[in-house]
Amino acid sequence: MTAPIIRLRNVVKTFGDFTAVDDLSLDIDAGELFCLLGGSGSGKSTLLRMLAGFESPDSGTIEIDGKDMRGVDPADRPVNMMFQSYALFPHMTVAENVGYGLRRMGLAKAEVATQVAEMLRLVKLEALAQRKPHQLSGGQRQRVALARALARKPKVLLLDEPLSALDKKLREDTQFELMNIFDATGTTFIVVTHDQEEAMVLATRIAVMDAGKFVQVDTPRQLYEFPKTRFVADFIGNINLLEATVTGPGRSEGLAALHCEALGAVEAACDGEVPPAGAHVWLAVRPEKIALSTDTAAPGYDAVVDDLGYRGGDTQYRLRTASGAALKVTKPNTERQGQRPVDWDTPVRIAFAPEAALVLRQ
Amino acid sequence: MRWVMLILALAGFALLYVPLLILVIYSFNASQLVSVWGGWSTRWYVELWSNEAILDAAFVSLQVAVLSATIGTAFGTLIGYVLSRFGGFRLRTVFTAMATAPIVMPEVVTGLSLLLLFISMEQLIGWPAGRSVTTIVIAHATFGMAFVAVVIQTRLAGFDRSIEEAARDLGARQPQIFLGITLPVIAPALISGWLLAFTLSLDDLVIASFVSGQGSSTLPMVIYSKVRLGVSPDVNALGTIVIAAVALGLFLAAWIMRRGDAKRKREEARAMAGQ
Numbered sequence: 134m135t136a137p138i139i140r141l142r143n144v145v146k147t148f149g150d151f152t153a154v155d156d157l158s159l160d161i162d163a164g165e166l167f168c169l170l171g172g173s174g175s176g177k178s179t180l181l182r183m184l185a186g187f188e189s190p191d192s193g194t195i196e197i198d199g200k201d202m203r204g205v206d207p208a209d210r211p212v213n214m215m216f217q218s219y220a221l222f223p224h225m226t227v228a229e230n231v232g233y234g235l236r237r238m239g240l241a242k243a244e245v246a247t248q249v250a251e252m253l254r255l256v257k258l259e260a261l262a263q264r265k266p267h268q269l270s271g272g273q274r275q276r277v278a279l280a281r282a283l284a285r286k287p288k289v290l291l292l293d294e295p296l297s298a299l300d301k302k303l304r305e306d307t308q309f310e311l312m313n314i315f316d317a318t319g320t321t322f323i324v325v326t327h328d329q330e331e332a333m334v335l336a337t338r339i340a341v342m343d344a345g346k347f348v349q350v351d352t353p354r355q356l357y358e359f360p361k362t363r364f365v366a367d368f369i370g371n372i373n374l375l376e377a378t379v380t381g382p383g384r385s386e387g388l389a390a391l392h393c394e395a396l397g398a399v400e401a402a403c404d405g406e407v408p409p410a411g412a413h414v415w416l417a418v419r420p421e422k423i424a425l426s427t428d429t430a431a432p433g434y435d436a437v438v439d440d441l442g443y444r445g446g447d448t449q450y451r452l453r454t455a456s457g458a459a460l461k462v463t464k465p466n467t468e469r470q471g472q473r474p475v476d477w478d479t480p481v482r483i484a485f486a487p488e489a490a491l492v493l494r495q
Numbered sequence: 496m497r498w499v500m501l502i503l504a505l506a507g508f509a510l511l512y513v514p515l516l517i518l519v520i521y522s523f524n525a526s527q528l529v530s531v532w533g534g535w536s537t538r539w540y541v542e543l544w545s546n547e548a549i550l551d552a553a554f555v556s557l558q559v560a561v562l563s564a565t566i567g568t569a570f571g572t573l574i575g576y577v578l579s580r581f582g583g584f585r586l587r588t589v590f591t592a593m594a595t596a597p598i599v600m601p602e603v604v605t606g607l608s609l610l611l612l613f614i615s616m617e618q619l620i621g622w623p624a625g626r627s628v629t630t631i632v633i634a635h636a637t638f639g640m641a642f643v644a645v646v647i648q649t650r651l652a653g654f655d656r657s658i659e660e661a662a663r664d665l666g667a668r669q670p671q672i673f674l675g676i677t678l679p680v681i682a683p684a685l686i687s688g689w690l691l692a693f694t695l696s697l698d699d700l701v702i703a704s705f706v707s708g709q710g711s712s713t714l715p716m717v718i719y720s721k722v723r724l725g726v727s728p729d730v731n732a733l734g735t736i737v738i739a740a741v742a743l744g745l746f747l748a749a750w751i752m753r754r755g756d757a758k759r760k761r762e763e764a765r766a767m768a769g770q
């Protein structure tokens with residue numbers, strides 16, 4: 134087992150009397166593509182800037198590659214940063230931008246040229262080496278910024294919202310390109326984003342941040358299927374959260390029997406121990422894990438279609454249960470033609486496997 | 496309503512430029528008498544060309560303007576940079592205000608205080624010896640510096656600081672960042688600051704009068720002393736030349752600031768369209 138490339142211990146950063154980063158501890162292993170995900174103002178950029186050395190923590194330690202970074206200038210850290218605004222040097226050509234960090238290392242001219250050419254090939258910008266930044270499109274600038282940050286072969290690459298300035302279509306293509314580059318370089322990437330889909334696509338692990346703290350650090354799959362709190366469940370993807378009370382253990386191991394205001398008696402899976410009877414919990418179930426049937430004799434619970442949104446790939450239904458609670462259900466549109474199966478105000482039956490639903494205590 | 500505003504604006508412009516226009520026209524007056532039109536002629540320009548005193552003064556003025564603008568720009572840039580970058584030190588507001596004080600200070604006060612400074616310095620350390628081109632250069636550099644500091648500070652306020660951070664992240668130290676990144680990016684502001692200081696120096700009469708000495712009269716000083724003896728037509732010719740020089744300086748300053756912008760916008764639009 135190798136030592137983690139990044140080790141945070143009880144890192145705190147305050148601005149005046151505002152705590153931007155609140156007692157964070159974390160290990161990141163070499164070769165991870167780690168995402169910091171959180172809403173605006175949750176402290177993602179502040180944490181990244183502390184890793185780069187532009188801010189210093191009030192307390193706690195930051196180790197990079199086994200060395201304490203206290204008092205180490207950004208210029209001397211084995212990390213490089215790709216800025217959200219790209220921060221390209223406007224008076225230099227693409228090649229000069231990419232070579233800037235190499236020249237600071239005192240490399241010979243020919244060596245710099247070779248490495249710059251290699252970087253430009255990596256990001257597919259060979260043809261534009263002599264352009265100035267303002268002669269490039271947004272996507273091209275993004276790639277120059279990436280090449281420049283990678284040129285010094287940092288141990289860790291820090292990326293602050295690397296794709297946020299691109300439009301949606303380009304962003305999706307660029308996500309995959311970024312992953313290819315990640316695979317090609319073998320560098321550890323730490324990506325800040327507030328786009329949960331982007332984090333899911335990119336990351337090997339995600340830290341969900343809120344108010345300067347990590348709410349949950351897990352793989353994308355774990356975060357989606359086993360959120361630990363309502364905040365994470367709600368933040369990652371779509372989910373139905375229904376208040377419920379535990380009535381006892383379920384019919385099989387790891388299940389709890391609940392009474393749910395919206396549906397009645399239900400069973401759902403617990404992450405860990407089954408809470409004691411009478412405990413106040415939330416029933417969490419993803420919209421795509423709920424089966425929808427127009428056969429009113431089918432097993433499950435009664436509901437009525439309140440509203441529906443056709444989104445091409447799938448349709449989102451907003452249902453009202455017998456008790457009046459709202460519920461979201463999505464169904465993929467697997468057939469091109471044929472009848473729209475469920476319409477407004479149609480009475481339906483909904484059902485889900487107990488294992489597909491989750492009991493959340495907080 | 497629009498008509499009224501238009502007419503008022505035109506009246507304002509007229510007030511500014513009609514006197515200048517009259518001066519320019521009269522500089523081509525053939526008559527000896529300033530107020531009598533005697534047909535077109537360029538004789539006053541020819542006469543100027545052979546007037547030693549005026550040529551000397553023009554040379555002094557030019558010399559002072561170039562030197563003081565250069566010194567003022569160097570110091571003004573550093574002041575502007577420090578005030579906008581090394582933020583958060585105590586008394587920063589005081590320093591900002593102090594750096595710009597020479598702009599609003601009455602020139603008589605500035606001139607007099609500088610004169611006192613030069614006299615006491617001469618008594619204490621023997622330099623500068625007497626009043627000369629050197630003392631005018633120093634005096635003009637002080638207020639040129641104040642103007643440049645303001646120009647640079649304004650430019651740096653709208654400056655994307657992350658490019659300086661990027662340079663630091665890529666291994667550059669403070670002096671390398673300043674010389675290799677910040678300075679080239681703000682170069683247009685630097686040039687227009689220099690031109691501003693240059694023009695102001697050419698313009699100044701009051702401060703120069705205080706700190707100049709034997710054989711170091713500037714052009715405005717010579718014009719002023721000539722006018723006091725009665726306006727002669729060659730002063731009009733001289734005035735016209737000064738107007739042309741100042742107009743050229745201001746035009747250049749504005750053009751340098753805008754040229755880069757316009758070109759950049761065009762190329763940017765092309766790059767975005769081609770994406």
Ligand SMILES: Nc1ncnc2c1ncn2[C@@H]1O[C@H](COP(=O)(O)OP(=O)(O)OP(=O)(O)O)[C@@H](O)[C@H]1O
Binds near residue numbers: 153173174179180
């Ligand atoms: N230099 C600073 N001085 C004062 N407050 C700051 C400073 N930098 C950040 N903050 C505050 O710290 C909090 C966290 O900021 P940070 O930039 O880390 O958020 P973020 O998670 O990156 O948000 P966003 O998604 O909007 O970029 C914010 O409330 C911000 O106002």
Ligand SMILES: [Mg+2]
Binds near residue numbers: 177178179
């Ligand atoms: Mg941020």
